[in-house]
Amino acid sequence: SKMHFIFSNEVVLLFDFWSVHSPAGMALSVLVVLFLAVLYESIKVGKAKLLHQAVVSVSVLSSQQLTEETDQDSSASDSAPVSRARLRWFFCHFGQSLIHVVQVVIGYFMMLAVMSYNTWIFFGVILGSAVGYYLAYPLLSMV
Amino acid sequence: VDHSHHTGTSHMADNSTTVPPHHHHHPTTSAHHSHGGGMDGMMMSMTFYFGFKNVELLFSGLVINTAGEMAGAFVAVFLLAMFYEGLKIARESLLRKSQVSIRYNSMPVPGPNGTILMETHKTVGQQMLSFPHLLQTVLHIIQVVISYFLMLIFMTYNGYLCIAVAAGAGTGYFLFSWKKAVVVDITEHCH
Numbered sequence: 485s486k487m488h489f490i491f492s493n494e495v496v497l498l499f500d501f502w503s504v505h506s507p508a509g510m511a512l513s514v515l516v517v518l519f520l521a522v523l524y525e526s527i528k529v530g531k532a533k534l535l536h537q538a539v540v541s542v543s544v545l546s547s548q549q550l551t552e553e554t555d556q557d558s559s560a561s562d563s564a565p566v567s568r569a570r571l572r573w574f575f576c577h578f579g580q581s582l583i584h585v586v587q588v589v590i591g592y593f594m595m596l597a598v599m600s601y602n603t604w605i606f607f608g609v610i611l612g613s614a615v616g617y618y619l620a621y622p623l624l625s626m627v
Numbered sequence: 628v629d630h631s632h633h634t635g636t637s638h639m640a641d642n643s644t645t646v647p648p649h650h651h652h653h654p655t656t657s658a659h660h661s662h663g664g665g666m667d668g669m670m671m672s673m674t675f676y677f678g679f680k681n682v683e684l685l686f687s688g689l690v691i692n693t694a695g696e697m698a699g700a701f702v703a704v705f706l707l708a709m710f711y712e713g714l715k716i717a718r719e720s721l722l723r724k725s726q727v728s729i730r731y732n733s734m735p736v737p738g739p740n741g742t743i744l745m746e747t748h749k750t751v752g753q754q755m756l757s758f759p760h761l762l763q764t765v766l767h768i769i770q771v772v773i774s775y776f777l778m779l780i781f782m783t784y785n786g787y788l789c790i791a792v793a794a795g796a797g798t799g800y801f802l803f804s805w806k807k808a809v810v811v812d813i814t815e816h817c818h
Binding site for chain 2: 496498499500502577578580581582584585588589592595596599600
């Protein structure tokens with residue numbers, strides 16, 4: 485099938501109800517995909533920072549508990565403090581997995597939006613990726 | 628014909644949007660969206676739908692026609708997405724392990740005031756013909772192929788299969804990153 489990029493004010497994006505006919509509708513749709521692309525780049529950075537925080541906080545928690553245990557009488561059961569750190573790690577990781585699902589879905593949505601071959605939408609995705617990367621990636625190196 | 632879920636009155640006449648979703652895939656008469664210029668007569672759906680009749684999946688012989696086949700396809704796609712996440716993690720850890728090899732090259736260089744200094748070059752990496760690098764290359768090709776397959780599956784716009792991709796990715800990430808995240812060095816984690 486022959487497909488190529490076109491400039492058009494008409495497109496149907498992703499869902500049946502997202503049907504655009506007018507310049508105003510197209511402008512709004514471009515803003516939405518732009519926001520989606522910014523969100524995608526931000527989520528990538530956010531995930532990495534969350535992982536960092538989770539590892540740091542859980543290791544702090546574990547070392548605190550370790551010093552508590554060595555200070556106390558060793559006959560005390562150590563299952564509760566250790567499982568608290570593990571539980572916290574479990575929730576952190578589960579939350580990250582949910583964020584990962586959102587990231588995967590948004591990535592595919594952006595791919596499908598570009599697949600509409602509408603040039604305005606394509607510009608929105610590219611510009612949003614640029615803005616998102618520009619704003620979010622410096623935050624990676626910040627502790 | 629039910630127009631209640633469309634707001635515009637000048638909406639193009641297109642039988643697949645005015646029909647309730649579970650009728651979307653009438654095998655012989657479905658003419659999907661002809662919006663967006665130059666796509667008349669294309670049998671591909673361009674919006675999300677839920678259905679299991681006449682769903683072609685990647686290859687010409689692979690057509691889903693029953694709920695049972697769709698369930699099987701769901702499981703297969705779910706596992707494929709999970710495997711993809713696992714493959715990514717496995718490649719990362721393999722790369723870290725194989726980069727233990729560090730080569731030091733020391734050479735004398737002239738320094739200030741006529742002294743001789745020893746300049747030491749440290750090279751971290753893999754040799755081209757080493758087994759780890761060849762293995763990484765093979766795994767990379769597999770990863771690229773699977774990622775394109777997942778993209779093409781998502782491109783079918785079939786709601787069940789798309790959910791399978793997303794859920795499989797999330798489950799795979801959860802299961803395989805569990806151990807990795809505990810081991811990883813914080814400073815090197817930047818996608």
